[in-house]
Amino acid sequence: MTHETFTGVFPAMTTPFHADESIDFETLRDHAQWLEQRGVDGVVPMGTTGESATLSHDQHVEVIEAVTDAVDDVPVIAGSGSNNTREALDLSERAADAGADGLLLISPYYNKPEPAGMEHHFRQVADAVDLPQIIYNVPSRTGRNIAVESAVTLAEHENIVGYKAASGDMNRITEVIERTREENFEVLSGDDAMTLPIIATGGSGCISVSANVEPARTCALVGAALSGDYERAREYHHELGELFRVLFTESNPIPIKEAMEIRGHYDSGRMRSPLSRATDETLDALHAVLDELDDGTAPEPAEAQR
Template sequence: MTAIDFHGVYPAMCTPFNDDEDRSIDFETLRADAQRLEAAGVDGLVPVGSTGESATMTHDEHVEVVEAVIDAVDDVPVIAGTGSNNTREALSLSQRAADAGADALLLISPYYNKPEQQGLIDHYTTIADEVDCPQIVYNVPSRTGRNIEPDTAVELASHENIRAFKAASGDMNQISEIIERTRDEEFTVLSGDDGMTLPILAVGGHGCISVSANVEPERTCAMVGAALAEDYERARAIHHELGPLFRTLFVETNPIPVKEAMRIRGYGPANVRSPLTRLSEEHLDDLRDVLAVLEDEDLEDEYAEIER
């Protein structure tokens, strides 16, 4: 396993699917995409999370995708999405991913069954006790129906295997409180919402698990690198440059827009598994326009001096 400190940019990878009836996994494109992102300078990769359409994958497919990404890259860590609303299932997926060589695990909080805060603590602690691998707690209440409260996050941060928190609640007060109360722990808060990455970095976060980094990894790395170097003037400029992309990638359910953006850029097919559908025509032109503007700008000259 590669050492990991959860600082920097970690693209939440898409899973490319073939254009067949089963939407089988396109492993050749998956490996090429992992190599493209590594070459762009990202700090790690996150396959089979929400952006990777993990909800439609079998357990064997989960492991096969994780193994393919690990085999494709040279020296960046791979963080496997292994969450579930069934603790036993999440435990099994986590152990299998760790056995396959994942450097860390990303665990979305249990969705639909909406456990109480003690249930969340028990869920995460059970997995952290059994699987000796760094783990990231993922809070995205818009998808799960339940918020991980600051007290819960702080309690989980005391576990030696729970090393980070992916924050996608949209509540800056809450995110700031978690950062404030875990400053003395070996614990990192990562943005899980591209539009809030810069504000989260400004209050003490250390990176992001990013959807937009699939499409614009160099710019995302430049923004995060500038913020971590406390060059907020440059970080703000890149944040605003990327703002239209941040918004456009969420006009429909993730990963529908980002997979279409990947297709437009030539990085992979836009195929999604049912019940997701392709991006609607009403949003397609806007996405093309946003990508065209970014394509026209010369990133190398503008940001080459940024030290990450």
């Protein structure tokens, strides 16, 4: 079947934990609802920002179920990738059964497959699970880029509808956009600081870390850019620029979870080991940038909508 593609702002959700590192499902549900109320176009649990690497498969599914139950009118794109094709297939099937509306599939990490192996990996999941799927290129974490030719070839599959671009390479990203324009395929920024330039060259939005604390401003930025109002989009881009930078001074999701505690979304920015709490220097920078944003005028959710 032909699926609709994804356009707009999709926060990469964090996973809250209690002091014993068990999942705080009440806070998770509350945050999903808070994001939906502020105009996001969907939510993405169980990606890198959700600390998927330290959750069991059963916990993956429980988080996806909790988020799908919490939101009413926005799609849930569930992270279900792995460097093991059978494991990715199992997680993807279970995510579909849990109610996910789409899947986010990171490219295989550590074992660094060649392009033919990578294409086979993604096709196996796409052939077996009839949900719209976004392939995710983040070589800083996986050790290997998805080849442009592979992305273009995979875009021909009816279930592969998008590409999350987090390589930092605009030449590569632009070529993927150029060569998939005739397909039912969207390129989404996976790096908040590159959302505006990616949309300007034909991208369709972002899977965003910063939207966890600034959903209305992020939606306003993306909405303005998608409507062609680049002057307004630039204003929001520069207003959020320091936040974009501070959120990646330490490994994601360390700074964003600390920011969510500062803003009162979490009672603690706890992470599962081996991630650690942020340094005092990062905390000081987060307080400064969030205070500055709080002193400004954030757009109303209705204004952020496209």
